[in-house]
Amino acid sequence: MIQLLLSTSDDSLEDRLHQAIGDGFTRVPPLQLAEQDDPVASLFGRAAIPDVVVLDATGVEDVAMRIASDLAQRADVLLVHADPGLIGVAAVRAGVRDIIPANAEPHELRAALDRAADRVFASRVAQDMPGMLPPPVSGRTGVVVTVTSPKGGVGKTTVATNLAVGLAQRFPQQVVLIDADVHFGDVASALNLHAQHSLPDIARGPAARDSIAVKSYVTQHVTGLFVVPGSDSPADADTVTGDDLAQLVSLLRGQFAYVVIDTAPGLTDHTLAALDHTDHLVLVTSLDVPGVRGLRKEIDTLNDLKMIAGRRTIVVNFNERSRGMTIADVEATIRAGVDVALPQSNGVPLSTNQGIPLLQSGGRDPVSKGLLSLVDAVAPQAQTSTRGRLFRRNP
Template sequence: MKRVMRLAVVDPHDVTRAQLKNLMLGVDTVWLEAECSRYEFFMDVAMQTLPDIALVAVDANREAALDLIAKIHQQLPNCSILVASSSQDGPLILQAMRNGAQEFLNIPLELEDFMSALDRVRHASASGDGEGEVRDSQVVTVAGVNGGVGSTSVAVNLASVLAQDKQNTVALIDLDLALGDADVWLDIIPDYTIQDVAENITRIDYSLLKRSLTKHESGLFLLPRPVNLDGEFHLGAEDFRRVIGLLKATFTHLVIDVSKSYSPLEMAAITSSDSTLLITQLDLPCLRNVVRLIHYFEQFETLSEKLKVVLNRSGLNDMQISLKKALEIIGREIYWKIPNDYGTMVESRNNGVPLILQAPKTKLTKSYIDLANELSESKIESQDPAPTKKKLFSFLSR
């Protein structure tokens, strides 16, 4: 899934500016970060929002617009510049290009022309020296097949591991609106929650959304569930897609921890994801639900392809159903097996410290590191497991 590019537009003409905005609303790889109706104010807007692309309509005042293009090119070298005009005058096009524009588009702007220009800008950014490179944004939804299978532990620890790569920016969204506890796993008392975002959805922008996130020491940003269970809060599927769109413009990785209801809200997260990790254990109720969910997702071809069954607490005990039998039941390969280490996981949860910080050398943590590297382009290095030594009378030190 391509990373969303944040775009700011300036056009003193209200009619054409509205047309440009309407065109962009139908493009899911572009987020309209800001709009401006005055050339002289646009640099202030651009310096505050730092968009990936500036779209400058030049018809209102060519001289002022061309001067603005030169300023953008000089002061924001990582910002690509698109120019739009109803004129195809050769000297105008030439001067705009000399001042720093990458693309010259005709007004009224056609969707096909706009998309082609975006692809060229994206390609130019990716083939540059690495500065300002536009990376694809990856969305991973973590969904449990039953209560207590450890889906939140998977989401929290996967996001924490991904955040260890300095090239990554990671956001964790707790979408269990009733009983989510990602904040407990991270020992965070947030100032804002997803409810604050939803209540301001009509005026949400990058800066407001960023303020609603809480940064953890591991490097990830958390958007937690609402504080109260008052029943009045509602987050619609379309509103949540808007939140995802804005987060994709900012973060390289989104990890979404969903509830077990599989309501339209959870399905909005799943359909927006590159991968859905279906967390299960080797017991009959879990495997039954795996089969049910696989059959349900098979109604949607694209969702079934993105579904990955993850076995949590692998090797829990000998009373579980065998892996061979489980494969026969679900009719699908296990994508990943996370080993059982109850003591380490409980200590991590109770301390509110993710495994990568609490126990970086354990086999359990290494499994999460390998999973993160498998899912993404990250190259996170694991530490050698610490040798385990049995101590005599160790109970005396407890």
């Protein structure tokens, strides 16, 4: 159960919050605390600090920042403000996780609170499994894993999202997934994720070169995975260059143990920029002649460009005898071994349509086993653990 507190003088905001989530929150007076030495104590008294705190900061910005800074390590703090852009950078530096427009509709409030609930859940998971955390990232460079394919429709995003989720289950709070298919990326849809900030916002915005702020701009999934979603607007996507992506990858690899990048099909400028920073390359194709020939050309091109990473894993999707090809045929064509073969499965489109990756749901079908073997290939020393949800989100 998530404990939620709202501090506001705006009755309309309270009404909209009731419409969004019902009665599951407590309202306290507004932040008239500028003269208080300890505004947090004045706000909560002897009561326990709740999981999520929503502060109406309009007109009391300085006090709200003080409280947010004090609460950042103890609660998920959201600010409500009439002009979110005006206070964005200061709020992020204070530890605020989300900024909600003062005129937000109930469904927008619900989306923001769902994100907060997901972060609280992920934090609880990390606390319950402290032995699963990798060494601190500070002072070292995270591993960049780039997932590519020669053409679309081969299941690349399914592979990338499940790989990222599998790593996040082993390394809570230490994995980020970037959707680098800037125009037509489906990572957010595949994860049923409603993000406030997308790739253009993060790669071109105030956090683009700020290692402190950037982690607060990415969106956290219920599994503990952090995500940089692709753009909803092709026009906005056009503003993101390969250099912008490279800068973001460099920044994030200093903050996370693993950076997983889902790319567009083929070798776009953004894919090449990602490959420049890649430690482990995952090549995905389907069991058909166009896909296998495309993979052969992609490998040859990357070899010519000297852009094959030090570690490489080849994944063949839709492995079925009825397709008229075998894994041996693929290996003969690409002149390399296939590391992971994923069978055809009715569970994959179902999981995609539901926005719940197979490794999130804990399935034991052959596809899940193959995806787990991919996680093992990327993080061979990791040790797995199982976990269940600590709360149920409302429908």
